Amino acid sequence: MTLEIGRISDAVQSAHRDNEHLAGGTNASYIPFLASVDPSLFGIAVVTVDGQVVEAGDTGFEFAIESISKVFTMGLAMEHVGADAFHAKVGADPTGLPFNSVMALELHNDLPMSPLVNAGAMSSTSLVPAVGAEDRWRKILAIQSAFAGREIVLSDEVNASEQSTNFHNRAIAWLLYGGGAMYSDPMEACDVYTRQCSTLITAKDLAVMGATLAAGGINPLTKERVVAAATVPHMLAEMTMEGLYTASGDWAYTVGLPGKSGVGGGLIAVAPGQLAIAAFSPPLDPAGNSVRGQAAVAQVANALGLGLYRTPGA
CATH class of the missing domain: 3.40.710.10 (DD-peptidase/beta-lactamase superfamily)
Incomplete structure (x- = not known):
């Protein structure tokens, strides 16, 4: 299934608009720097395996990569x-x-x-x-x-x-x-x-990183191979099992994509062979996952029908 860029853009813009004022969660407080980040920041980015980029919101803000590393x-x-x-x-x-x-x-x-x-x-x-x-x-x-x-x-x-x-x-x-x-x-x-865990990335960076996995280890912007194609399925399997900590099973059940979160507010989901969705929003749920990030990424994934476990007619 090849997705039109216009359809991706519509899904990203809608997810940003619908979740921009979503309440709930708090910044990580056990690391002083993270507690100081503006909790209203919110960005979504998608990068496809052929290098197309769609962004909405604060996708250029640099935040701590944390556990996504x-x-x-x-x-x-x-x-x-x-x-x-x-x-x-x-x-x-x-x-x-x-x-x-x-x-x-x-x-x-x-x-x-x-x-x-x-x-x-x-x-x-x-x-x-x-x-x-x-x-x-x-x-x-x-x-x-x-x-x-x-x-x-x-x-x-x-x-x-x-x-x-x-x-x-x-x-x-x-x-x-x-x-x-x-x-x-x-x-x-x-x-x-x-x-x-202390490097700085943006939501766009994160989407590129995920799209490199979606493209079998080749960075879709630089066209350089980063890891062997044979390594990628194992990485995605690990992300499926524990990528969102104790919420990983719920994420697989409702979204159906390998993902990874970080307590800096970043979140990524990978649709193999197609694209990656990334979001950034600092307030976290009790498991350590971005509240707005989860809602936005899930909305984009579901709007585009990307879940790996979907069957015809589902």
Whole structure:
């Protein structure tokens, strides 16, 4: 199914108009920088696999990528160690618990279950082959930039705010080390993981990053291959299982697209072979997902009939 750009534009504009004043949710407060972001900001962007871009609202505002970064580090680690080895080491199952849960580790002998919660994400970071923290960081920043099609940069302000409050993640890193699921110095992995969450992106960037997955690993704007085509299905599967944390099953049930959220207010959904939808709005629900973002992305996906589980006549 090929979608006309006019139809996509109508869906995006309608979703922005219908959800611009949607109430509910609060900014993440446990990271001081995120609490200070204007909660009225709201943008939606769609990028197709042939590079067409549709935008509405605050799509040029730079916000912290946060947990969405886990997707791209996961892809980088998979490329280096192989999908089977990555699956064995990090897993592909939902935890059923919050994204920063220590209990999820305790219940599974200090082993991660998914690369899209904090424990598995730090394990993924540690799997990226590197000679020290700076080499590891350069590779992770480079993969984010390749997915976005432009140079992504670290926000020193966000990173300082994150590093000053990441004690919980440091504890998780040591638990992973004790369980044999940390493949570098645990504090190095925690530091680099914190940095990867502290880069700045826009809703348009996020849509380009998702469209790169939709296009089988080729960035639709730069035309450069970012990850192997064989890696993409595994990345999308991980996004389906845990991309929206404890709301991932509900998202699959109602929207039917692989997705990923971040506590900075970003959200992405990928329609393989067609396009990606991205949204940004800081207020979050209790699970850590953007309230307006979920509503808007779902509206666009449903208006365009993109759910992967739809059958003829549905």
